[in-house]
Amino acid sequence: MTTDAERRGWTQNPEAVKQDILAVALEEFAANGLSGTRVDAIASRTRTSKRMIYYYFKDKLGLYTQALEAAYLKVREGEASLDLDHLPPQEALARLVAFTFDHHRKNPDFIRMVMIENIHNAENLAESQVIRDMNVAAIEKLSDICRRGQEAGVFRDGLDPVALHWQISAVSFFNMSNRPSFSAIFGGDLFEEAGQEAIRQQTVDSILAIVCAKGAQPRD
């Protein structure tokens, strides 16, 4: 099927142009970093021109910021599907950890954007109210599980959901972010499928271990 754009020179289509640019920009920034990315490189991979980048996104940093938001948005959308309310607390937590681990694996561009943003001290991320809101919401699932676990007496008191989230994120994130250096040094075994399953299980176990009340049953 030939679109209008192909038949004639071009058609006005602001939204599609914006999305086209944004998608390419995300890939380029994720691949090359902020200063490493060339605006011309983005433009040339686009169906439109550099002119439009500046028209819609003001400047390189504006484009980068929106690409960052797009990355967060995409990843948080993928999390929404997870429903754990019907599971007992231990099982729910185990699922959440395993899911988080896998979810990070499936979103390398997101990981790289966050890495890059951290290199820049999260200065752009800090400006984005959108991103803060998304993430604070993301921790509610975990808080909920903690509360249920404590009410059921299977989790210990004094749990800090943020600290738990911190640890879950740490391993899930590091697994992707430092894969190149880690496997360059220690070999790639851990990043084969079998290795990944092992460290995912190890992660689940270690998280469950620190939340479980003394004397409570280990699950399974």
Next chain:
Amino acid sequence: MTTDAERRGWTQNPEAVKQDILAVALEEFAANGLSGTRVDAIASRTRTSKRMIYYYFKDKLGLYTQALEAAYLKVREGEASLDLDHLPPQEALARLVAFTFDHHRKNPDFIRMVMIENIHNAENLAESQVIRDMNVAAIEKLSDICRRGQEAGVFRDGLDPVALHWQISAVSFFNMSNRPSFSAIFGGDLFEEAGQEAIRQQTVDSILAIVCAKGAQPRD
């Protein structure tokens, strides 16, 4: 005291010049990334000139590579002081984890260099035999503890020292690398002194939990 260099124009001092350049380069690369760093910026902070950078390090990438090696060297030197052989396995492991956690905190430049290197898929790191050797040696302490723990019957069988090291590194590294984004989103409480002690303890606990043999005493 006035040195010869100050009295007259300058003195030949290859080694000092090299080290001067390298120290500044490490700071600049750690702060700004590979493509974000300006060779002129390094040169101007040096007691010497850009000319010497190219004289001793060939090009920007050569300088970067050596700065990376210097960062690794410095951090691995700091680890050598740790002696755990006289401690019982559980205690030794707890100490190693806590030490690793703190050691990462004390070396932000190293963290940032590794982050940057991972952005570049560890391509330069992979080339460096020096770095690989250093790191493989670093895991021996851990292997040793595992072996002792298993012989004493307090650690479970089938431990993988590399997987353990992976998890210890993950939290210790993430604690520094993602601090900007994490605290932008969730606030900085975890990175105050009290918060850091809490998550360090949480890390120690979670590692001990996954190595301990079923039914073995929790330490303390």
Next chain:
DNA sequence: GCCGAAATGTACTAACTGGATCATTTCGTT
């Protein structure tokens, strides 16, 4: 004290790169 290689300083350049300018086309509204 002199000679040559190593070390250093100064000035320059060619290429790159973010961004701007100018001109043109589309298309909803009237």
Next chain:
DNA sequence: AACGAAATGATCCAGTTAGTACATTTCGGC
């Protein structure tokens, strides 16, 4: 169908930056 705002294309430019050419100084060995 004409008008004006929005959207797009084609070029250009000024500042930056990695890297170099050329000249000079130091200093150990003889």
